[in-house]
Amino acid sequence: MDQRPLAGVRVLDFTWAWAGPFCTLQLAHLGAEVIRVETTTRALCVSRSIPPFADNIPGPNRAGYFNQYNQGKRSILLNLRRREALEIAYELVKHCDVVAENFAAGVSEKLGLGYEKLRQYRADLIMISMSGFGQSGPYRKFLGYGPPAAAMSGLFSATGYPGGEPSEIGISYPDPNAGIFGAYAILAALVHRDFTGEGQYIDQSQWEATLPVVAEGLLEYAVNGREPVRDGNHDRLMAPHNCYKAAGDEDKWVSIAVGSDAEWRALAGAMGRPELATDPRFASAEARKRNEAALDEIITAWTRERDRWETAETLQRAGVAAFPSLSNKDLATDPHLAERGYLVSLEHPEVGRRIHAGIPWTMSETPCRVERPAPLLGADTDHVLKSLLGFSAERIAQLRRDGILS
């Protein structure tokens, strides 16, 4: 028997951008059967249609973006503009515990997929809507994407090099953030259902989901009326605390953070500069903060002469928190991540074996695993209609001829 925590939980997944698929990816990792509803009658979901493609050859099944965030899921084709397709979706809902969508607010109702409608088919349904701004309020119909949500959440205004302008943060962070909070909410709703037997509707706003993790900035304003200061990699209390240039002309860096005087003494010793530990400019955290520019220069002079891994290993042996700044290539070829079983490369019918980021947790008694690679577009349509709804091969063929399964 499948012991995984969500074995037996079935999810009908209408999500399309990134936050939604990242949410349902967690459920698939935990053992849920996630059925993605796709169509070829409109533009393909963005993650199937933008680079990187395997070996730079475009194709809906070759997109890394899709194949990463849809590992372990199934894909069916339904042209939901057709009444018969909608009826099939309703029949599927009867067999599903969870429905997830991330259309703009109001769109699921317009499509006939609103919660009030769907719960007629499954009284204890759990449904989550993941929109940019939530289902109510003056901005509810505005377009929401991750990077704009980062701007609106104060992350741009609070991030930046010292003395510099507000800055972007490199990734579309509010998307996976909303996804992981959404997955937590679904777990909570499943526990709630276990206790009470009742399902529920969850309204998630990407903007609102980002604000709880920006709370330190909000609190700074709430308590002292101050905006957070953009200070690069520096910390308000800890010093040294930065990314330092490593040896060579290449773009290699190593992060070093010192959280106590003991760690500072260890760093000074490891650099072969024990006298720095008693230098009054650096003797306490407050002193090191005051003289941080000089401190950064001294450390850079040392890191510049060394390979980033050599620096990290030397400092870690001395008990100092140091780690190279890893690139995508570094991650995909990392022996530690490989040994932990984090890197997943299952055989995919079109792209072969490619390394994907896997599951960031382990469970000792109910081990999680990536069950299968991301599905080919519509690959599971027949299987799902046969196994869940008992459709015959003839009926499926007829529906396909009629353009319902496209």
Next chain:
Amino acid sequence: MTASEKQDKPGSPFGAIRVVECGAGVSAAFAARMLADLGAEVVKVEPPEGDWTRRRGPFPKNEPDPEKSALYAYLNINKRGVVADLTRAEGRELLGRLLERADILLHNVAPAERAGQGLESGALCAAYPRLIVTSISMYGDSGPRANWRGYELNASNAGGWAYLSPGASPYPELPPLKAFGHQCDFQAGVHAAMVALAGYRARAKSGRGQAIDVSEQECIAAMLEMNFMHYTYAGRETSRLGQRALGPWFIADCADGKVFVVCVEEDQWQRLVEMMGNPEWARDELFKDRVSRAQNLDALKALMSEWLAGWKVEELFRKGQGEYRIPFAPVNTMRQIYESEHLAARGFFTVFEQPGIGPLRLPGPPSRYGRTRWELRRAAPRLGEHGEEVFVGELGIARERFASLRKAGIV
């Protein structure tokens, strides 16, 4: 779970879940708070000197006071707090008493330090077979770097995020840039809360607890958008340098502040051109599609800057989004977030009274539940506030013994 067990657990369904939290800082505390917000009964175990977030602030009037740190308060609302020095046998014994009746343990004590604090996963699972032992660590509990140290800054670099940030930077001499705050710690916390609940559900079927190992580095490495696959699919090593994948995509100056300008889809760009009054230059070959607009972003920025500078941020945002469906976004300050009419209409912020700090406007639920109750009902505990209540009142430790443990600095 049987029907009779269900009936035995009144009130919020989550009230039946007992959580013990150890460690320090953001990740485990936020995970436990997420459960507490839904009604779980959380006991936070602090060392005698208190959690380091008590020393971090922000503090009212910038006056450090371990009972007035707003970050500590934020992370520990809805919990009860006790002190137990886990580096001493008596402290570990008290932890054991707490764990006997707990469903979930959440902690972020590093693997190298667990033995000394009685927090080794294997030993805990053996001693408490129904306990869901959920540990968060920087690099996971196994592998050659399990015992390496790390803080938020290191997690951001180890996870591959910092190397990509800020993105499209023209300054190779400037280092990879950490995002504001404790984002990696928060992410590890949300993952841990989610998997802990998964473990709780699994126990309802199997009757057994287990050890859960959450790696902060791996949480971040799973969130890098399409960057991971740029390498494994197309052999490209990506970094904070170079250009955007699509355009326009930049932070711009308006008359009274900054706006983030982005068009993801072609139709959004077409409507932006219309909103700008169909300028001649917009038909130039340089800007023919989103990839070309990214390649020629500097030229595009220069051409758009005068038009953008003529707008107030809020007006551009509302008209652009409301009438033209262009995903403009104000580059908000914290004040502007607090003043948002939209968030006010949704009742997002909650005024919460924290003794010593006063009324704080705090973020509301990250997800709004139709049925499950999310609420802020109890102020964050003072250091050791509930020691006597929990240890003497509930666990039956003799009052005299508790007094002597207190004298010895253990509680």
